[in-house]
Amino acid sequence: MKKYADHKYLKIALYAIFVIVISIFVMRVSSSTDNIFPAISSYFSSIFAVFDPIIVGLGIAYLMNPTMGFFEKQIAKIKEPQNRRQYRSNRMKSILLVYVCVFGAIFLFIKFIAPQILGNVTEILANSPMYIEMIAIWIADLEIYVREVAPIIPADAIATAFEAINLNAIVDFGINSLSTIFSTLIAGTMNVTSIILNLFISLSIAVYVLSQKETFVNGFKRLTYAILETDRAEKTIALVEESHEMMISFFVGKALDSLIIGILAFFGLWALQNPYALLLALIIGVLNMIPYFGPIIAAFPAVAITLFEGFIPAILVLIFILVLQQFDGLYLGPKIIGDSLGITPFWIIASVTIGGGIAGVAGMFLACPVVSVILIVLNRWIDKRLDDRQILLPKLEASEIGAHLPDVSKIK
Missing domain, CATH: 1.20.5 (Single alpha-helices involved in coiled-coils or other helix-helix interfaces)
Structure with a gap:
């Protein structure tokens, strides 16, 4: 003892x-010294940079897999594979068709859409001195209006408030932001050889992963059973499969939804005779990939850019975007995506906010699927703990609130 x-x-x-x-x-x-943390961060960043082509290749393969599976099924309908050689041949044909579609879309974008977007951006930059002058006039007019409408407010207080609106600082911020963007583009252009090499490696990795995806799945299952007990291994594999289906459904559905919204936005803005219809439609379509906040964020640049064309056109654009958002939220989104993530609006807003704070736009887009998986694991752990303690307390869904009251829709 x-x-x-x-x-x-x-x-x-x-x-x-x-x-x-410790x-x-x-x-x-x-x-x-304060330099130790940046040095450590730089060291690990340089190590992880080596794996960038592999990670990108795996990501490309993951996103291309649904399209490859679609083509594979269509080819099998034409001619069912009779042996392994024909099966592998169908797989390679499907991969080839996926790459043709991807590079075809990139070519069409560069050929027809990119020049118009570049023209819109160039026009906005060329007109920026005029826009700055217009903003200064608006601020001066607003100050006069406030003095007339609210004479009870001291004139000195109004003057101080409007002097705080530092137009030069806003302009400097815009110029610095543009300089940073152009510097990044120039640096990327000068490093074009490395980018092309890494992209080639990533695309090659994606081809091999897609052509032999069953071996990777089998390897993951073997490793899981080797590390974990049989019961836990089966639960882990089931969780991964469920998460995979959920994420693919979300990514594919959200991409299709955003594409349709972008096209509708272009035709709507074109009908409103907006000179920047294509640029604004691209912004609306891309930002629509971000749940909840995306459409709101997209409305700001769309209305702000149109405001320089006139107050009435800006109001019309705002109304059109609001109508488009309602159409997407009430009909198109539920029709295409449905409740693929299975999380409430609170968790969507919280995850997008936290993801944006951690990893920017990419974090805002990826946060919802990640949080959804975490909640699945957490709820199953809670259910198991409650079962072990013989406590009957089922999870309450938002749709079940007020279930003790009669459903009005069923009362005749």
Whole structure:
């Protein structure tokens, strides 16, 4: 018994020493030069950069897999494979068709859409001095209007408030942002050889992953069964399969939904005779990929750019975007995507907010599927713990609130 107690106290002492050593290390690091954290971050970034082509290749393969499966089924309808050679041949034909579609879409975008968008951006930049002058006039007119409407407010307070609107700072911010964008584009252009090489490696990896996807799935299952107990391995594999179906349904559905919204936005803005219809439609379509916040974010540049064409055109664009958002939220989105994620609006808004704060636009887009998977795992863990403790407390869905009251829709 004394021997066991000594062993127990020894473990406690070792844990205490470990905590003290780590605490001293953290204090020394935090009190040292400020360059240590950027240096560590740069070191790990350089290591992870080596894996970029592989990660991008796996991502390309994952996103191309549904389209490849569609082509594979269509080819099999024409001629059912009779042996392994024909099966592999159909697989390679499907991959080839996917790449033809992707590169065809890129070619059409560069050939027909990109020049018009570039023309719109060039026109906006060329007119920027005029836009700045118009903003200054609007601010001056607004100050006069406030003085006339609210004479009770001291004139000095109004003047101080409008002086706080530093137009030069806003202009400098815009110029600096454009300079950063152009510097990034120039740096990317000068590093074009590395980009092309990494893209070629990624596309090659995607081809091999797609052509042999069953081997990767089999390898994952073998590894899972080797590491975990049989029961846990089966649950893990089932969770991964469910998450995969959910994410593919969300990504494909959201992409199709955003494409349709972008096309409708173009025709609507074109009908309103908006000179920047294509540019604004592209912004609306791309940002629509972000749940909830995307359409709201897209409305700001669309209305702001159109405002320089006149107040009435800007109001018409705002009304059109609001109608388009309602159509997407009430009909098109539920029709295409449905409840693929299975999470409430609260979790969607929270996940998009947190994801945007962590990883920007990419984080806002990826946050919802990731949070959905986390909630699935958490709810199953909670259910298991409650079952073990023999507590009957089922999860309450939002649609079940007020279930004790009669359903008005069923009362005749």
